[in-house]
Amino acid sequence: MGAGSLILLIICGVLFSVGGILVAKLFGPSSYNEQKLEAYECGVPTEGGTWIQYNVGYYLFALIFLIFDVEIVFLFPWAVVIREMGVIAFLEVLIFVFILFLGLLYAWKKGALKWV
Amino acid sequence: MTIANFIFYLVSSMILVFGVLTISTRQLFRSAIYLLFSLINVAALFFLMDNEFLAAVQVVVYVGGIIVLILFSLFLTQQAGLKLPLPGLGRSMMAGLLSFFGFVLLFSLLLAASPEADENSFSAITMKEIGFGLLNFGKNGYVLPFEVVSILLLAAMIGAIAIAFKTKKE
Amino acid sequence: MNYFLSNLTLLNITVPVQWYLYLSAALFCIGVAGALTRRNAIILFMSVELMLNAVNLLMVAFSNHLGDASGQVFVFFVMVVAAAEVAVGLAILMMIYRNTGSVDVGFLKKLKW
Numbered sequence: 001m002g003a004g005s006l007i008l009l010i011i012c013g014v015l016f017s018v019g020g021i022l023v024a025k026l027f028g029p030s031s032y033n034e035q036k037l038e039a040y041e042c043g044v045p046t047e048g049g050t051w052i053q054y055n056v057g058y059y060l061f062a063l064i065f066l067i068f069d070v071e072i073v074f075l076f077p078w079a080v081v082i083r084e085m086g087v088i089a090f091l092e093v094l095i096f097v098f099i100l101f102l103g104l105l106y107a108w109k110k111g112a113l114k115w116v
Numbered sequence: 117m118t119i120a121n122f123i124f125y126l127v128s129s130m131i132l133v134f135g136v137l138t139i140s141t142r143q144l145f146r147s148a149i150y151l152l153f154s155l156i157n158v159a160a161l162f163f164l165m166d167n168e169f170l171a172a173v174q175v176v177v178y179v180g181g182i183i184v185l186i187l188f189s190l191f192l193t194q195q196a197g198l199k200l201p202l203p204g205l206g207r208s209m210m211a212g213l214l215s216f217f218g219f220v221l222l223f224s225l226l227l228a229a230s231p232e233a234d235e236n237s238f239s240a241i242t243m244k245e246i247g248f249g250l251l252n253f254g255k256n257g258y259v260l261p262f263e264v265v266s267i268l269l270l271a272a273m274i275g276a277i278a279i280a281f282k283t284k285k286e
Numbered sequence: 287m288n289y290f291l292s293n294l295t296l297l298n299i300t301v302p303v304q305w306y307l308y309l310s311a312a313l314f315c316i317g318v319a320g321a322l323t324r325r326n327a328i329i330l331f332m333s334v335e336l337m338l339n340a341v342n343l344l345m346v347a348f349s350n351h352l353g354d355a356s357g358q359v360f361v362f363f364v365m366v367v368a369a370a371e372v373a374v375g376l377a378i379l380m381m382i383y384r385n386t387g388s389v390d391v392g393f394l395k396k397l398k399w
Contacts, residue, residue, distance in 0.1 A: 007119060056280055058188045059380065063280070063373050066181035067273045070369050073173050074262070074362065077247035089251045092259055099266040103273040112277050124301045128309045135313055135336055139320030144328060151332045158339050161309075164301065165350050170358060174342075177365050182335065182372050189376040190328060193383040203323045211322035219315040226307050245355035250362070258359050265366050272370035276377040 060112045064104075071100050123164060131157045142199045144190055152183045166240030306347035314340035327379050327389045331372060338368050 075093065082089050107113055134154035141147045155178045162171035202208075250262050313336060320333030342361050349357025383389050 007123065056192065059192055060277065060280055062185045062188045063276050066185055066369055066373060067269050069181045070177060070269060070366055073177060076169065077243055077250055080243050081247035081251060085251060092251055095263055096266045099270050103270040106274050107277055110277055110281060120301050124305060132312055132316065135316040138332055138336065139316060139324060139329065144326065147329055147332060151335065154336065155339060158343060161343065162346060165346060167346060170346060170361065177369060182369060185372055185376060186328065186331065189380060192380055193389050200326055208323045211319050214322060215315040215319035218318060219311055222311040223308065226311060239353050240350055241355050241358050246358050249355040249359040256356055261363055265363060268366060268370050272373045276373045279377040279381055
């Protein structure tokens with residue numbers, strides 16, 4: 001599949017996006033209005049700059065997501081071979097998941113899972 | 117030039133261009149986005165080598181995890197999207213020369229020791245082989261590193277949470 | 287459509303392994319140049335990511351070339367180490383920013399005894 005599907009994907013993606021924009025440019029009516037340039041056409045105008053400092057909670061959530069993301073990545077090859085390897089593979093992964101579960105317990109105890 | 121070669125040239129030139137932009141741009145945020153493009157193109161190369169699972173992992177871990185973490189820490193640590201000062205001319209000249217000589221050294225080593233251009237020996241590793249490699253005992257089995265990796269992740273998680281929370285209490 | 291796909295798949299095997307090696311050497315040197323020039327700690331992290339990716343590319347190309355899965359298993363371990371390094375490193379960086387108001391590595395000279 002490799003290169004063939006990659007080429008097809010690239011061609012389809014380019015055609016799809018370029019075609020959509022071209023068709024809209026050709027057939028759509030175009031009008032100019034000041035309000036169209038605002039970030040939100042309806043609702044209150046935005047206040048302050050865009051470069052504000054975020055809460056540390058965002059970082060903690062991204063961190064916990066990243067750690068368990070990596071854990072799940074290891075479970076995919078395991079799921080492919082477990083039928084052939086049997087109980088031993090299951091025990092190995094049980095240890096793996098248990099050790100990471102301790103981390104989840106720590107995060108829970110510390111209150112990192114709570115949104116502030 | 118076949119289509120696969122053309123794709124390889126396209127993707128690898130994008131990797132290199134975005135890599136250079138990553139280290140040379142003056143705005144931190146743009147630097148992270150260029151790094152993201154570079155990593156996505158590396159995933160495309162994995163895909164070109166018929167390692168679909170590895171390409172997916174590259175996107176999930178690097179693009180979905182690490183870049184997001186870098187972006188959040190950018191939002192936490194930078195003041196009002198300021199532009200960084202460019203490094204001095206002497207410094208960048210020196211670094212460019214050093215890395216260029218490093219590249220020449222690596223290139224000559226690779227030329228001297230690279231395997232024969234046997235085009236048919238390229239066979240993609242399947243996910244099943246990776247799974248057996250991860251979970252097997254004995255030769256070509258890496259079950260001990262597999263378990264140690266979980267301890268490393270646990271340590272990283274506990275350490276990062278402990279450090280990040282310490283700042284919050286003050 | 288199927289015929290088209292299978293034809294292209296046959297074309298796929300013509301990219302020789304050397305090109306991947308040269309590409310990864312070049313990418314590694316870009317990362318080294320970034321780590322040498324920039325003073326901002328976050329860009330240093332990004333340069334390290336570039337270098338780790340170059341090594342990943344090299345290992346994947348070689349493991350496909352030799353038909354040995356060990357290289358790709360190690361790619362997974364490298365990814366884990368990269369994730370752990372980024373997590374702890376950025377947390378330390380945020381702590382430094384809280385205390386000193388800067389993430390410039392030239393600012394942290396006190397560690398040099």
